[in-house]
Amino acid sequence: MNMSLQHWRLLVEADGIAVATLDKAGESANSLSADVMDEFSRLLDQLDLYPPKGLIIRSGKEAGFIAGADIGEFSQLDSPEKGRALVERGWNLFNRLAAVRYPTLALVRGHCLGGGLELALACRYLLAVDEPGTKMGLPEVMLGIFPGWGGMLRLPQRIGPTAALDLMLTGKTLDARRAKKMGLSDDCVPPRVMEAAARQLVLSGQPRRALPVIQRLLNGPLKGVVARGARKQVARKARPQHYPAPYAIIDLWAKHNGNALAAPEVIDRIIHSATARNLVRVFHLQERLKGFGKTSDFKARRVHVIGAGVMGGDIAAWCALRGMTVSLQDQNVERIAPAIARAGKLFSRRLRDPLRARAAFDRLIPDPQGEGVAHADVVIEAIFENVEAKHALFRHVEPRLKPGAVLATNTSSLRLEDLCTVLQRPERLVGIHFFNPVAMMPLVEVVEAKGADAAAVAAACAFVRQIDKLPLPVKSAPGFLVNAVLAPYMLAAMRAVDDGLAPETVDEAMLAFGMPMGPIELADTVGLDIAMAAGKQLADGADAPRCLATRIERGQLGKKSGQGFYDWSSGRAKKGSAGQVPADLAERLVAPLIARTRRLVDTGVVGDADLADAGVIFGTGFAPFTGGPLNFASSTHE
Ligand code: NAI
Numbered sequence: 001m002n003m004s005l006q007h008w009r010l011l012v013e014a015d016g017i018a019v020a021t022l023d024k025a026g027e028s029a030n031s032l033s034a035d036v037m038d039e040f041s042r043l044l045d046q047l048d049l050y051p052p053k054g055l056i057i058r059s060g061k062e063a064g065f066i067a068g069a070d071i072g073e074f075s076q077l078d079s080p081e082k083g084r085a086l087v088e089r090g091w092n093l094f095n096r097l098a099a100v101r102y103p104t105l106a107l108v109r110g111h112c113l114g115g116g117l118e119l120a121l122a123c124r125y126l127l128a129v130d131e132p133g134t135k136m137g138l139p140e141v142m143l144g145i146f147p148g149w150g151g152m153l154r155l156p157q158r159i160g161p162t163a164a165l166d167l168m169l170t171g172k173t174l175d176a177r178r179a180k181k182m183g184l185s186d187d188c189v190p191p192r193v194m195e196a197a198a199r200q201l202v203l204s205g206q207p208r209r210a211l212p213v214i215q216r217l218l219n220g221p222l223k224g225v226v227a228r229g230a231r232k233q234v235a236r237k238a239r240p241q242h243y244p245a246p247y248a249i250i251d252l253w254a255k256h257n258g259n260a261l262a263a264p265e266v267i268d269r270i271i272h273s274a275t276a277r278n279l280v281r282v283f284h285l286q287e288r289l290k291g292f293g294k295t296s297d298f299k300a301r302r303v304h305v306i307g308a309g310v311m312g313g314d315i316a317a318w319c320a321l322r323g324m325t326v327s328l329q330d331q332n333v334e335r336i337a338p339a340i341a342r343a344g345k346l347f348s349r350r351l352r353d354p355l356r357a358r359a360a361f362d363r364l365i366p367d368p369q370g371e372g373v374a375h376a377d378v379v380i381e382a383i384f385e386n387v388e389a390k391h392a393l394f395r396h397v398e399p400r401l402k403p404g405a406v407l408a409t410n411t412s413s414l415r416l417e418d419l420c421t422v423l424q425r426p427e428r429l430v431g432i433h434f435f436n437p438v439a440m441m442p443l444v445e446v447v448e449a450k451g452a453d454a455a456a457v458a459a460a461c462a463f464v465r466q467i468d469k470l471p472l473p474v475k476s477a478p479g480f481l482v483n484a485v486l487a488p489y490m491l492a493a494m495r496a497v498d499d500g501l502a503p504e505t506v507d508e509a510m511l512a513f514g515m516p517m518g519p520i521e522l523a524d525t526v527g528l529d530i531a532m533a534a535g536k537q538l539a540d541g542a543d544a545p546r547c548l549a550t551r552i553e554r555g556q557l558g559k560k561s562g563q564g565f566y567d568w569s570s571g572r573a574k575k576g577s578a579g580q581v582p583a584d585l586a587e588r589l590v591a592p593l594i595a596r597t598r599r600l601v602d603t604g605v606v607g608d609a610d611l612a613d614a615g616v617i618f619g620t621g622f623a624p625f626t627g628g629p630l631n632f633a634s635s636t637h638e
Contacts, residue, residue: 003042003043003046005039005042005043006025006035006039007022007023007024007025007035007036007039008020008021008022008023008036008039008040008043009021009023009060010043010046010047012050012052015053015199016052016053016054017052017053017054017055017056017199017202017203018047018052018054018055018056019055019056019058020040020043020055020056020057020058021058021059021060022036022040022057022058022059022060022061022066023059023060023061024036024061028061028062028063029061029063029064029067029111030059030061030063030064030065030066030067030116031066031067031068031069031070031071031115032066032068032069032070032090032115032116032119033069033070033072033073034070034073034089036070037089037090037093040093041093041096044093044096044097044100047100047102048100051100051101051102052102053102053103053203054102054103054104054105054199054202054203055100055102055103055104055105055123055202056104056105056107056198056199056202057104057105057106057107057119057120057123058106058107058109058198059109059110061110062110063110063111064109064110064111064112064133064134064135065106065107065108065109065110065111065112065116065120066111066112066113066115066116066117066119067111067113067114067116068113068114068115068116068139068140069090069114069115069149071143071280071283071284073086074086074143074145074280075277075280077271077272080264080267080268080272083267083268083271083272084261084264084267084268086271087148087149087260087261087267088261090115090118090148090149090150091148091149091150091259091260091261093149094118094119094121094122094149094150095122095150097119097122097123098122098123098150098154103124103125103202103203103205104122104123104124104125104202105123105124105125105126105127105198105201105202106119106120106123106125106126106127107127107129107194107198108120108126108127108128108129108134108136108176108185109128109129109131109133109134109191109194110129110131110133110134110135111133111134111135111136111173112134112135112136113135113136113137113138113139113173114137114138114139114140114147114151115147115149117136117137117138117147117151117155118138118147118149118150118151118154119149120136121150121151121154121155121158122150122154124202124208125186125201125202125206125208126179126184126185126186127185127186127187127188127189127194127197127198127201128176128179128180128184128185128187128188128189129176129188129189129190129191129194130175130176130177130188130189130190130191131176131190131191132175134175134176134179135173135174135175136173136174136175136179136184136185137167137171137172137173137174138151138155138167138168138171139171139173140168140171140245141168141169141170141171141245141246141249142171142279142283143276143279143280143283144243144244144245144270144273144275144276144277144278144279144280144625145245145270145271145276146168146245146248146249146252146260146270147168147249148252148260148267150258151168151258152168152249152252152253152258152259152260153253153257153258153259154258155167155168155184156219156253156258157211157219158183158184158211159182159183159184159211160183160211160212160215160218160219161215161218161219161223161226161253162215162218162226162229162230163182165226165230165249165250165253168249169230169233169234169246169249169250176188177353183209183211186201186206186208186209187201223253223254224254226254227250227251227253227254230250231247231250234246234247234250239512239514242275242514242623242625243275243625244269244270244273244275245270245273245275245276248266248269248270251263251266252266274625274635275625277627278624278625278626278627278631279624279625279627281627281628281631282614282617282624282627282628285610285611285613285614285617285628286470286614286618288610288611288614289443289470289471289472289611289614289618290465290470292446292461292465292471292472292473293461293462293464293465293466293471294462294465295458295461295462296455296458296459296461296462297462298377298406298458298459298462298463299377299462299466300324300377300378300406300462300463300466301324301325301377302324302325302326302327302372302375302376302377302378303316303319303324303325303326303327303376303377303378303379303380304326304327304328304329304367304370304372304373304375304376304378304379304380305319305326305327305328305329305379305380305382306329306330306370306379306380306381306382306383306393306397307329307330307381307382307383307384307410308328308329308330308335308336308338308339309330309335309339309382309383310436311382311410311434311436311438312328312330312339312380312382312383312410313328313336313338313339313340313342313343314339314342314346314434314436314437314438314439315380315382315410315434315438316328316339316343316364317339317342317343317346317347317364317438317439318346318438318439318467319467320343320347320360320361320363320364321343321346321347321350321351321360321439322466322467322468323363324363324466324467325363325365326363326364326365326372327365327366327367327370327371327372327373327375327376328340328364328365328366328367329367329368329369329370329372329373330368331368332368333366333368336366336367336368337366340364340366343360343361343364344357344361346439347360347361350439370397373397373400373401374400374401374402375402376401376402376405377402377404377405377406377463378405378406378408378432378460378463379397379401379405379406379407379408380408380409380410380432381393381394381397381407381408381409381410381411382409382410385411385412385413385414387414387418387419390409390411390414390419391419391421391422394407394419394420394422394423394429395422398423398424398425399424406428406430406432406456406459406460406463407423407428407429407430407456408429408430408431408432408460409429409430409431409432410431410432410433410434411431411433412433412479412483412534413478413479413483413533413534413537415449415476416429416430416431416447416449416452416476417449417450417451417476420449426451427451427452427453427456428452428453428456429449429452429456430446430447430448430449430452430456430457430460431445431446431447431448431449431476431480432444432445432446432447432460432463432464433445433446433447433480434469435482435619436526441618441619442469442470442618443469443470443472443482443615443618443619444464444469444470444471444472445472445473445474445480445481445482445615445619446460446461446464446471446472446473446474447474447475447476447480448473448474448475448476449476450476457473461473470614470618472606472611472614472615472618472619473607474605474606474615475604475605475606477600477603477605478537478538479534479537479538480605481597481600481605481606481612481615481616481619482615482616482619482620483534483538484538484596484600484605485593485596485597485600485616485620485629486522486534486593486620487534487535487537487538487539487596488538488539488540488592488593488595488596489519489589489590489592489593489596490519490522490523490531490535491535491539491542491545491592492588492589492591492592493506493510493518493519493520493523493589494519494520494523494545494547494548495545496585496588496589497520497545497547497565498545498546498547501579501582501585502576502578502579503518503520503521503565503566503575504575504576504577504578504579505578505579505580505581505585506518506519506520506585506589507519507520507521507575507578508578508581509581509582509585509586509589510586510589510590512581512586513586513590513623514623514625514626515621515622515623516621517621519589520565520566521565521566521573521575523548523558523564523565524558524559524564524565524566524568524573525558525559526558527557527558527559527560528548528551528552528556528557528558528564529552529557531548531558532544532548532549532552535548547565551564551565559573590629590632593616593622593629594629594630594632594633597612597613597616597629597630598630598633600612601630609630609631610628612628612629612630613627613628613629613630613631614628616628616629
């Protein structure tokens with residue numbers, strides 16, 4: 001066919017099946033930019049002239065099917081007209097695809113997200129290829145926007161509104177098997193038979209699986225009930241003034257059957273919201289952090305973790321979950337056992353499939369003798385926070401390391417410059433500082449001591465990416481970035497309690513600000529003894545707050561002891577009701593955090609203001625809709 005397409009290839013095969021392959025020029029992953037969409041429209045024109053027996057849409061990329069819309073274009077929408085035009089383009093094009101007379105099939109291998117899934121949903125059939133990278137979802141909400149190209153219309157029709165809203169409101173993704181189970185894909189096949197299966201299915205004439213009657217009612221006359229339930233659920237996690245998009249998604253589905261063009265004012269409000277702008281910023285910051293993992297071609301396969309306590313045990317489990325072979329060392333087997341038991345729970349929760357959980361379990365090897373050191377690409381020390389203990393360990397470990405292996409410490413408060421003095425090659429020690437709980441926190445600080453080998457630091461960053469965390473390079477300084485900015489904030493929160501406010505009131509002020517957890521509950525969770533020790537080191541010599549000191553004297557250490565600021569006897573904080581929150585309280589409490597963040601940028605502990613914002617968001621959960629503390633400060637004081 002005589003069409004000159006840059007991003008698509010269209011081939012009509014002898015059996016009359018047309019195959020449209022998207023292979024976006026100059027990119028490693030496919031995204032639906034304006035020109036890709038435009039070419040697709042021309043491709044449909046062509047097929048209108050010569051209708052095929054069936055159309056298979058697939059990707060020409062290793063990386064996956066389609067990652068979504070082009071986020072770069074999204075940031076350039078500087079007028080309401082442009083925002084509406086963007087929604088219109090995809091909505092109309094995919095309606096057109098859904099209406100073609102010949103059968104269509106999306107062959108989904110690898111990620112199929114956002115606009116990519118909306119395209120696939122507009123096909124008659126969706127065939128998912130069962131391999132680890134296959135993921136389907138509508139994560140627009142995480143960018144503060146909505147799936148406006150038909151996702152809000154078709155996903156509820158395909159899998160029922162409750163499941164669809166759950167996906168659209170959380171941004172969660174499904175793997176190939178779950179997608180089949182939920183009815184999102186018609187079938188799920190291994191890669192080796194995908195070509196044949198796609199051809200067979202597209203010509204099968206097979207009707208789509210009908211939605212059960214109850215789901216049809218919920219997607220029709222009973223929409224109001226579902227919408228009310230969904231609004232309540234969202235309200236537990238996100239306030240509408242901070243995160244308007246999930247509420248808009250529910251309304252657009254319930255009132256306009258997913259057609260945002262019927263409510264142009266909603267498009268304007270959402271696309272041009274500060275939240276969407278800041279969440280897109282956070283997305284770019286996240287990509288920047290990922291980039292630090294690409295500065296070295298270091299590849300880790302085996303990891304050795306020493307210290308199977310709170311941190312070491314969970315670090316080892318996480319590495320095994322992400323495919324590493326891990327040996328876990330402690331003083332004896334009894335100390336390793338609880339970590340292995342916790343790991344088992346993590347594997348079954350995260351992997352769901354018993355075979356894959358078993359495989360992860362097999363990769364995690366208890367190693368009381370420390371035999372794993374000699375084979376490891378990365379050795380992480382997470383023993384007691386004590387210089388002598390760490391020195392003794394390093395003396396013993398260093399001579400047995402493989403050449404080129406990364407030697408790392410997870411220390412929170414000791415100076416790397418003091419720790420490395422016993423090494424023959426002190427420049428090889430790096431900090432790889434994880435946060436508690438390891439499985440939940442996306443950030444890992446990679447600490448560069450004075451005189452450190454830059455290649456070792458780059459290798460550590462590459463390793464952090466390989467286990468799917470976000471590396472943030474920081475210079476060695478007390479508290480690095482994250483703990484250093486938390487300390488003055490927690491101190492301010494506790495001073496407010498000393499001044500007579502209830503802990504509930506202080507926490508409520510920060511929840512209303514948009515933090516995932518109040519600072520007082522955070523202190524209880526971390527442990528009041530740990531908070532005290534961190535405070536001593538990081539609060540510039542300020543006296544400890546009275547409320548903290550008295551609780552520690554009484555042996556009330558927070559969650560772990562059953563009582564701290566709150567009663568934790570049931571495993572969760574038992575809170576009374578919050579009092580009236582003073583109007584300026586939140587601002588007063590974040591001010592020291594912002595000031596400290598700025599200081600750490602000025603003193604070069606962290607590379608620049610954007611990286612500092614990224615670190616504080618991904619390391620503390622700092623309200624992402626603000627775009628980070630420094631972005632927040634500059635936007636409120638402009
Ligand atoms: P922990 O007390 O829970 O565990 C330490 C483990 O190391 C114990 O099981 C102990 O038996 C073992 N150990 C001690 N000396 C050993 C040796 N010579 N050989 C083998 N095993 C040995 O401590 P936690 O909380 O896990 O902290 C470990 C490290 O991680 C410390 O450096 C701490 O600063 C750091 N860290 C702690 C965080 C936390 O929230 N607890 C957060 C981030 C870092």
